Amino acid sequence: MVEDRAMPCELWKPSFKILFPDGAEDPNIVLLHITGEHAEYWDNSGANQFRYLYQSLNALAAGSTPDIKEGNQHGNVTLID
Template identity: 40%
Template sequence: MKNEKNIKKLKEMVEAVRICMFNTVNAKGEMGSRPMATAKIEDDGGIWFFTNEYSPKSKEISKENNVLLAYSDPSNNTYVTVRGKAAFIDDREKKKELWSPFVKAWFPDGVDDPNLILLKVDADEVEYWDSSASKLVVLFSTLKAIVTGDQPDVGEHDKIKI
């Protein structure tokens, strides 16, 4: 039951943002990051993306599949990081299921594009900061904390296992 609740929380926060900074590690051990659009989050917490099978990112993942996804929604004061393992999935039916017109800009030949492959991240741990308060309320709480020396109340922060 707890895991279902954790995945529901993940889906709520990420589906509102959709775009993440997808972080990988190259052969030299250096971090690389690029924006990627989330295609879908499964009920088991798996996060799907479309990608080019021959991109530098794909080469990095082939050697080191631990990745970090960073989602940010400043307008709603919501921030999420997802740690997990990435895997390539070449499944035509899944591509058709997840396909959207937006993806066609990168893969004009559709699901039959020879460079197109799915990338699935199985989430291990999620850390989030979520404040439903307005920016003005967060600012007031921060200013109050400066004056009183207390910690500001800027919302909910937690780590959850998937």
């Protein structure tokens, strides 16, 4: 766990407010420094990208977080051998 409380402010981007409405100084934000062996991802490109954008903008306007469902484009990646 990253103990530096200034780090969220240094990494903050305005678009993060959609998922973290209380901002970078929210005491509940925790940063983790990890070294991964495997990763899993969901692709929000194509039509899913527009659905995500629409849900995110609605959530921002409502002051909530988006309710994102799993997409069909799911994959796994090995990061180290």
